[in-house]
Amino acid sequence: MGSISALVGVLLLSAMAVAAAVLDPQNVSSPGALVWSTAKEEKDLLQKSDDSNHDSTSSTPAAAVDDLDGGFSSLDSMLQWAIGHSDPAKLKETAEGVQRLSPSELQQRQQEIKELMEKLKMPSDAQLMQTALDDLNNSSLSLEDRQRALQELLILVEPIDNANDLCKLGGLRVIVQELDHPDSEIRTTTAWVLGKASQNNPFVQNQVLDLGVLAKLMKMVKSSSIEEAIKALYAVSALIRNNFAGQTLFYAEAGEMMLQDILSNSSIDIRLRRKAVFLIGDLVERQLENIDHAEMPFFSNCFFLKSVVDLTTSSDLDLQEKALLAIKNLLQLKTTEALVFKDFCHLDNALERMRERLEDLMYEEFNRDYVIDIEGLRKEVEQIYHRKLEKVRAVPA
Ligand SMILES: *[C@@H]1O[C@H](CO)[C@@H](O)[C@H](O)[C@H]1NC(C)=O
Ligand SMILES: *[C@@H]1O[C@H](CO)[C@@H](O)[C@H](O)[C@H]1NC(C)=O
Ligand SMILES: *[C@@H]1O[C@H](CO)[C@@H](O)[C@H](O)[C@H]1NC(C)=O
Ligand SMILES: *[C@@H]1O[C@H](CO)[C@@H](O)[C@H](O)[C@H]1NC(C)=O
Numbered sequence: 001m002g003s004i005s006a007l008v009g010v011l012l013l014s015a016m017a018v019a020a021a022v023l024d025p026q027n028v029s030s031p032g033a034l035v036w037s038t039a040k041e042e043k044d045l046l047q048k049s050d051d052s053n054h055d056s057t058s059s060t061p062a063a064a065v066d067d068l069d070g071g072f073s074s075l076d077s078m079l080q081w082a083i084g085h086s087d088p089a090k091l092k093e094t095a096e097g098v099q100r101l102s103p104s105e106l107q108q109r110q111q112e113i114k115e116l117m118e119k120l121k122m123p124s125d126a127q128l129m130q131t132a133l134d135d136l137n138n139s140s141l142s143l144e145d146r147q148r149a150l151q152e153l154l155i156l157v158e159p160i161d162n163a164n165d166l167c168k169l170g171g172l173r174v175i176v177q178e179l180d181h182p183d184s185e186i187r188t189t190t191a192w193v194l195g196k197a198s199q200n201n202p203f204v205q206n207q208v209l210d211l212g213v214l215a216k217l218m219k220m221v222k223s224s225s226i227e228e229a230i231k232a233l234y235a236v237s238a239l240i241r242n243n244f245a246g247q248t249l250f251y252a253e254a255g256e257m258m259l260q261d262i263l264s265n266s267s268i269d270i271r272l273r274r275k276a277v278f279l280i281g282d283l284v285e286r287q288l289e290n291i292d293h294a295e296m297p298f299f300s301n302c303f304f305l306k307s308v309v310d311l312t313t314s315s316d317l318d319l320q321e322k323a324l325l326a327i328k329n330l331l332q333l334k335t336t337e338a339l340v341f342k343d344f345c346h347l348d349n350a351l352e353r354m355r356e357r358l359e360d361l362m363y364e365e366f367n368r369d370y371v372i373d374i375e376g377l378r379k380e381v382e383q384i385y386h387r388k389l390e391k392v393r394a395v396p397a
């Protein structure tokens with residue numbers, strides 16, 4: 001979408017001077033050369049906007065077009081907008097060139113501008129989504145085109161307004177059907193789209209949950225295709241993050257068992273294990289923020305706690321860090337017991353071994369800052385753990 005907006009912006013910059021003069025053909029006085037876009041230059045513009053579609057500053061028309069969602073309702077509104085947003089001095093200078101033209105020449109220019117702009121008028125994001133949805137809803141669409149429609153939606157649903165529009169277009173119902181597609185790659189991209197649309201968006205989260213697909217996505221997490229499993233867990237996380245109703249459904253479907261299975265099996269792909277432990281840390285954090293909600297009994301289960309603590313032995317720093325964050329939160333729950341961490345999970349040993357390994361890594365240049373950060377987090381966990389232990393010891397038996 002960025003390149004489309006940038007293209008419209010570049011086009012407008014070159015065309016609006018001409019357009020202004022055409023709209024106001026009264027002043028036919030000053031000399032000057034006419035700057036006009038030929039078809040060849042138009043191609044150059046396309047090229048240019050492709051090269052530079054990321055460095056437009058906030059004051060360029062390209063950025064302003066973004067605000068307008070990439071679409072104008074009519075050619076007139078596009079011209080009005082262009083004139084309103086232009087530098088008057090520059091516009092006048094170029095427009096003066098045009099004003100030397102005879103009325104018939106002007107009329108011809110006007111026609112050419114109109115054709116050029118019609119040709120380049122871009123559909124809005126909502127229209128693009130509708131097209132992709134119509135494709136998806138067509139059972140005779142080829143696998144390749146189906147995948148492409150989903151990939152387009154993946155990009156389109158990223159802005160929160162678009163995700164909301166997708167719901168209003170009835171798009172979720174169409175997308176959700178694709179979770180039943182026999183092709184694993186189609187299901188994978190579908191889960192990805194649903195996750196992206198739901199992320200940090202309670203409105204979409206609730207609509208997707210209402211369609212009853214959480215259980216299906218949770219089954220997909222057990223898929224033999226690791227990519228499908230990863231995207232499914234991504235979607236599950238996006239649906240239940242900060243969403244109490246979603247979390248209730250998740251636990252009703254034994255989501256905690258699903259997570260524990262992933263944590264306790266070291267032959268499962270590391271990316272899936274990272275996502276699982278990150279989700280646990282997040283779920284516990286929500287629990288800490290909502291003290292009026294009863295704590296999930298599962299979080300104080302000793303086998304579960306041990307499988308989280310055991311992750312600290314991983315050689316993957318990212319996984320270690322996410323495990324530490326989860327442990328930090330779990331230690332702060334009222335229902336977890338310090339002595340379980342000590343006697344059953346052997347947290348002392350785990351933290352000490354981790355300290356030694358991190359110390360060794362600190363002598364290496366590679367990742368040094370990251371290692372220092374993790375050691376800082378490890379120390380913090382150690383302090384929280386010791387405070388929790390002291391509280392137990394302070395209580396007379
Ligand atoms: C057209 O010319 C008149 C007289 O020179 C001037 O007052 C007016 O502002 C001009 N209009 C535009 C759009 O340049
Ligand atoms: C999808 O197609 C069916 C007919 O096959 C139609 O009834 C339904 O309205 C379509 N859904 C959307 C969102 O276009
Ligand atoms: C469905 O897709 C097929 C194959 O691409 C196409 O020929 C047909 O026109 C489409 N039908 C509709 C209703 O869009
Ligand atoms: C662990 O994961 C592997 C790979 O996904 C799987 O084949 C195996 O059955 C799992 N083991 C257990 C005990 O679940």
